[in-house]
Amino acid sequence: MKALLLVAHGSRKASSNDAVEQLTAKLRDKLLASEFSEIEHAFLELATPSIPEGIARLVKKGVSQLVVMPYFLAPGTHVVDDVPAFIQAARQEYPEIVFTIVPHLGGVEGMADLILESADVH
Amino acid sequence: MKALLLVAHGSRKASSNDAVEQLTAKLRDKLLASEFSEIEHAFLELATPSIPEGIARLVKKGVSQLVVMPYFLAPGTHVVDDVPAFIQAARQEYPEIVFTIVPHLGGVEGMADLILESADVH
Numbered sequence: 003m004k005a006l007l008l009v010a011h012g013s014r015k016a017s018s019n020d021a022v023e024q025l026t027a028k029l030r031d032k033l034l035a036s037e038f039s040e041i042e043h044a045f046l047e048l049a050t051p052s053i054p055e056g057i058a059r060l061v062k063k064g065v066s067q068l069v070v071m072p073y074f075l076a077p078g079t080h081v082v083d084d085v086p087a088f089i090q091a092a093r094q095e096y097p098e099i100v101f102t103i104v105p106h107l108g109g110v111e112g113m114a115d116l117i118l119e120s121a122d123v124h
Numbered sequence: 125m126k127a128l129l130l131v132a133h134g135s136r137k138a139s140s141n142d143a144v145e146q147l148t149a150k151l152r153d154k155l156l157a158s159e160f161s162e163i164e165h166a167f168l169e170l171a172t173p174s175i176p177e178g179i180a181r182l183v184k185k186g187v188s189q190l191v192v193m194p195y196f197l198a199p200g201t202h203v204v205d206d207v208p209a210f211i212q213a214a215r216q217e218y219p220e221i222v223f224t225i226v227p228h229l230g231g232v233e234g235m236a237d238l239i240l241e242s243a244d245v246h
Binding site: 006008010011013015017018021022025028029032033035036037038069071073074075076077078079104105107108109110111112113114115116117118119120121122 | 128130132133135137139140143144147150151154155157158159160191193195196197198199200201226227229230231232233234235236237238239240241242243244
Protein backbone atom coordinates (compact mmCIF):
# COMPACT_ATOMS: atom_id res chain seq x y z
CA MET A 3 0.00 0.00 0.00
CA LYS A 4 1.37 3.32 -1.11
CA ALA A 5 0.83 6.46 0.92
CA LEU A 6 1.67 10.15 0.55
CA LEU A 7 2.98 12.33 3.38
CA LEU A 8 2.71 16.05 2.68
CA VAL A 9 5.34 17.82 4.81
CA ALA A 10 4.81 21.55 5.36
CA HIS A 11 6.92 23.95 7.40
CA GLY A 12 4.39 24.70 10.12
CA SER A 13 3.43 28.12 11.42
CA ARG A 14 2.56 29.92 14.64
CA LYS A 15 -0.60 31.01 12.84
CA ALA A 16 -3.33 28.40 13.22
CA SER A 17 -5.00 29.58 9.99
CA SER A 18 -1.84 28.78 8.07
CA ASN A 19 -1.66 25.24 9.50
CA ASP A 20 -5.39 24.82 8.90
CA ALA A 21 -4.82 25.57 5.21
CA VAL A 22 -2.41 22.62 4.99
CA GLU A 23 -4.96 20.38 6.69
CA GLN A 24 -7.65 21.54 4.25
CA LEU A 25 -5.36 20.90 1.30
CA THR A 26 -4.71 17.39 2.62
CA ALA A 27 -8.45 16.79 2.86
CA LYS A 28 -8.84 17.97 -0.72
CA LEU A 29 -6.04 15.64 -1.79
CA ARG A 30 -7.67 12.77 0.09
CA ASP A 31 -10.79 13.26 -2.01
CA LYS A 32 -8.70 12.92 -5.14
CA LEU A 33 -6.72 9.83 -4.11
CA LEU A 34 -8.93 7.44 -6.05
CA ALA A 35 -7.55 8.90 -9.25
CA SER A 36 -3.96 8.30 -8.13
CA GLU A 37 -1.68 5.47 -7.08
CA PHE A 38 -2.07 6.36 -3.41
CA SER A 39 -4.33 4.68 -0.89
CA GLU A 40 -3.70 7.03 2.02
CA ILE A 41 -2.49 10.54 2.73
CA GLU A 42 -1.48 12.46 5.84
CA HIS A 43 0.12 15.83 6.44
CA ALA A 44 2.88 16.70 8.89
CA PHE A 45 4.80 19.78 9.97
CA LEU A 46 8.57 20.21 10.16
CA GLU A 47 8.27 22.53 13.15
CA LEU A 48 5.97 24.82 15.15
CA ALA A 49 2.87 22.65 14.71
CA THR A 50 1.55 19.11 15.00
CA PRO A 51 1.41 16.42 13.76
CA SER A 52 5.20 16.29 13.55
CA ILE A 53 6.88 14.29 10.81
CA PRO A 54 7.36 11.21 13.07
CA GLU A 55 3.69 11.49 14.11
CA GLY A 56 2.53 11.71 10.50
CA ILE A 57 4.62 8.68 9.58
CA ALA A 58 3.31 6.72 12.58
CA ARG A 59 -0.28 7.41 11.48
CA LEU A 60 0.44 5.93 8.06
CA VAL A 61 2.36 2.97 9.50
CA LYS A 62 -0.68 2.12 11.62
CA LYS A 63 -2.73 1.96 8.44
CA GLY A 64 -0.37 -0.67 7.04
CA VAL A 65 1.55 1.21 4.35
CA SER A 66 4.42 -0.57 2.59
CA GLN A 67 5.61 2.41 0.55
CA LEU A 68 5.66 5.98 1.82
CA VAL A 69 6.23 8.91 -0.54
CA VAL A 70 7.24 12.15 1.15
CA MET A 71 6.46 15.42 -0.62
CA PRO A 72 8.14 18.50 0.83
CA TYR A 73 5.47 21.22 0.53
CA PHE A 74 8.08 23.96 0.14
CA LEU A 75 8.74 26.36 -2.69
CA ALA A 76 12.42 27.02 -2.08
CA PRO A 77 15.27 24.49 -1.95
CA GLY A 78 16.59 25.83 1.35
CA THR A 79 18.01 24.06 4.38
CA HIS A 80 14.62 22.60 5.32
CA VAL A 81 14.35 20.80 2.00
CA VAL A 82 18.00 19.89 1.58
CA ASP A 83 18.86 18.84 5.13
CA ASP A 84 16.01 18.80 7.63
CA VAL A 85 13.32 16.73 5.89
CA PRO A 86 15.83 14.10 4.66
CA ALA A 87 17.20 13.77 8.21
CA PHE A 88 13.74 12.92 9.54
CA ILE A 89 13.21 10.38 6.77
CA GLN A 90 16.60 8.78 7.37
CA ALA A 91 15.62 8.28 11.01
CA ALA A 92 12.28 6.80 9.90
CA ARG A 93 14.05 4.32 7.59
CA GLN A 94 15.91 2.98 10.61
CA GLU A 95 12.76 2.81 12.71
CA TYR A 96 10.68 1.11 9.99
CA PRO A 97 13.11 -0.94 7.86
CA GLU A 98 10.22 -2.83 6.23
CA ILE A 99 8.80 0.35 4.64
CA VAL A 100 10.19 1.89 1.46
CA PHE A 101 10.55 5.66 1.85
CA THR A 102 10.92 7.98 -1.13
CA ILE A 103 11.32 11.76 -1.06
CA VAL A 104 10.06 13.46 -4.22
CA PRO A 105 11.29 16.92 -5.28
CA HIS A 106 10.01 19.87 -3.26
CA LEU A 107 6.96 21.49 -4.78
CA GLY A 108 8.79 24.55 -6.12
CA GLY A 109 10.95 22.27 -8.25
CA VAL A 110 8.27 20.26 -10.01
CA GLU A 111 7.31 20.41 -13.65
CA GLY A 112 4.01 22.15 -14.04
CA MET A 113 4.68 24.88 -11.47
CA ALA A 114 5.30 27.53 -14.14
CA ASP A 115 2.08 26.62 -15.93
CA LEU A 116 0.13 26.67 -12.67
CA ILE A 117 1.38 30.19 -11.93
CA LEU A 118 0.43 31.53 -15.34
CA GLU A 119 -2.97 29.84 -15.31
CA SER A 120 -3.73 31.25 -11.86
CA ALA A 121 -2.59 34.76 -12.74
CA ASP A 122 -4.55 34.79 -16.01
CA VAL A 123 -7.84 34.04 -14.35
CA HIS A 124 -8.07 37.43 -12.71
CA MET B 125 0.42 46.43 -21.17
CA LYS B 126 -0.07 43.77 -18.51
CA ALA B 127 2.83 42.49 -16.42
CA LEU B 128 3.30 39.85 -13.74
CA LEU B 129 5.36 40.35 -10.59
CA LEU B 130 6.24 37.12 -8.81
CA VAL B 131 6.89 37.96 -5.15
CA ALA B 132 8.87 35.38 -3.16
CA HIS B 133 9.97 35.50 0.46
CA GLY B 134 13.71 35.74 -0.11
CA SER B 135 16.39 33.69 1.60
CA ARG B 136 19.88 33.99 3.04
CA LYS B 137 20.73 31.07 0.77
CA ALA B 138 21.72 32.29 -2.69
CA SER B 139 20.69 28.96 -4.25
CA SER B 140 17.16 29.47 -2.98
CA ASN B 141 16.93 32.96 -4.48
CA ASP B 142 18.50 31.67 -7.70
CA ALA B 143 15.69 29.13 -7.98
CA VAL B 144 13.15 31.98 -8.01
CA GLU B 145 15.12 33.77 -10.69
CA GLN B 146 15.26 30.58 -12.77
CA LEU B 147 11.52 30.06 -12.37
CA THR B 148 10.95 33.64 -13.55
CA ALA B 149 13.11 32.98 -16.61
CA LYS B 150 11.07 29.87 -17.33
CA LEU B 151 7.87 31.87 -16.95
CA ARG B 152 9.25 34.55 -19.27
CA ASP B 153 9.67 31.90 -21.97
CA LYS B 154 6.01 30.99 -21.60
CA LEU B 155 4.60 34.53 -21.63
CA LEU B 156 3.66 34.41 -25.30
CA ALA B 157 0.96 31.90 -24.44
CA SER B 158 -0.49 34.19 -21.75
CA GLU B 159 -1.99 37.66 -21.39
CA PHE B 160 1.25 39.05 -19.99
CA SER B 161 3.89 41.02 -21.86
CA GLU B 162 6.46 41.22 -19.10
CA ILE B 163 7.46 39.46 -15.91
CA GLU B 164 9.82 40.23 -13.05
CA HIS B 165 10.47 38.65 -9.69
CA ALA B 166 10.98 40.38 -6.35
CA PHE B 167 11.70 39.39 -2.75
CA LEU B 168 9.81 40.46 0.35
CA GLU B 169 12.99 40.42 2.45
CA LEU B 170 16.58 39.18 2.72
CA ALA B 171 17.31 39.48 -1.01
CA THR B 172 17.09 41.79 -3.99
CA PRO B 173 15.35 42.97 -6.09
CA SER B 174 12.96 44.22 -3.40
CA ILE B 175 9.26 44.62 -4.20
CA PRO B 176 9.65 48.38 -4.95
CA GLU B 177 12.63 47.57 -7.19
CA GLY B 178 10.72 44.89 -9.06
CA ILE B 179 7.78 47.25 -9.57
CA ALA B 180 10.12 50.03 -10.76
CA ARG B 181 11.60 47.69 -13.37
CA LEU B 182 8.15 46.97 -14.77
CA VAL B 183 7.11 50.64 -14.63
CA LYS B 184 10.16 51.53 -16.73
CA LYS B 185 8.94 49.07 -19.36
CA GLY B 186 5.65 50.95 -19.60
CA VAL B 187 3.17 48.62 -17.90
CA SER B 188 -0.39 49.83 -17.37
CA GLN B 189 -1.59 46.83 -15.38
CA LEU B 190 0.51 44.99 -12.83
CA VAL B 191 -0.57 41.63 -11.42
CA VAL B 192 1.19 40.58 -8.22
CA MET B 193 1.41 36.88 -7.43
CA PRO B 194 2.56 36.03 -3.89
CA TYR B 195 4.79 32.98 -4.38
CA PHE B 196 3.92 31.62 -0.94
CA LEU B 197 2.24 28.38 0.07
CA ALA B 198 0.77 29.49 3.40
CA PRO B 199 -1.63 32.39 4.06
CA GLY B 200 0.50 33.78 6.87
CA THR B 201 1.34 37.35 7.82
CA HIS B 202 3.51 37.86 4.74
CA VAL B 203 0.60 37.11 2.43
CA VAL B 204 -2.15 38.74 4.49
CA ASP B 205 -0.36 41.90 5.62
CA ASP B 206 3.14 42.47 4.25
CA VAL B 207 2.72 42.05 0.50
CA PRO B 208 -0.53 44.10 0.43
CA ALA B 209 1.20 46.90 2.36
CA PHE B 210 3.91 47.16 -0.31
CA ILE B 211 1.28 47.19 -3.06
CA GLN B 212 -0.77 49.85 -1.30
CA ALA B 213 2.34 52.06 -1.20
CA ALA B 214 2.95 51.37 -4.90
CA ARG B 215 -0.61 52.40 -5.76
CA GLN B 216 0.09 55.80 -4.22
CA GLU B 217 3.41 56.14 -6.00
CA TYR B 218 2.03 55.06 -9.41
CA PRO B 219 -1.65 56.11 -9.48
CA GLU B 220 -1.82 55.57 -13.25
CA ILE B 221 -1.10 51.84 -12.92
CA VAL B 222 -3.75 49.28 -11.99
CA PHE B 223 -2.40 46.87 -9.37
CA THR B 224 -4.05 43.52 -8.66
CA ILE B 225 -2.96 40.91 -6.12
CA VAL B 226 -4.00 37.37 -7.03
CA PRO B 227 -4.33 34.62 -4.41
CA HIS B 228 -1.10 33.23 -2.99
CA LEU B 229 0.09 30.12 -4.77
CA GLY B 230 -0.95 27.70 -2.03
CA GLY B 231 -4.55 28.87 -2.45
CA VAL B 232 -4.99 28.37 -6.18
CA GLU B 233 -7.07 25.79 -7.94
CA GLY B 234 -4.86 23.18 -9.49
CA MET B 235 -2.44 22.92 -6.57
CA ALA B 236 -3.89 19.61 -5.38
CA ASP B 237 -3.66 18.15 -8.86
CA LEU B 238 -0.08 19.38 -9.26
CA ILE B 239 0.91 17.65 -6.02
CA LEU B 240 -0.62 14.34 -7.01
CA GLU B 241 0.81 14.44 -10.51
CA SER B 242 4.29 15.20 -9.16
CA ALA B 243 4.14 12.50 -6.53
CA ASP B 244 2.87 9.89 -8.97
CA VAL B 245 5.77 10.29 -11.36
CA HIS B 246 8.25 8.66 -9.03
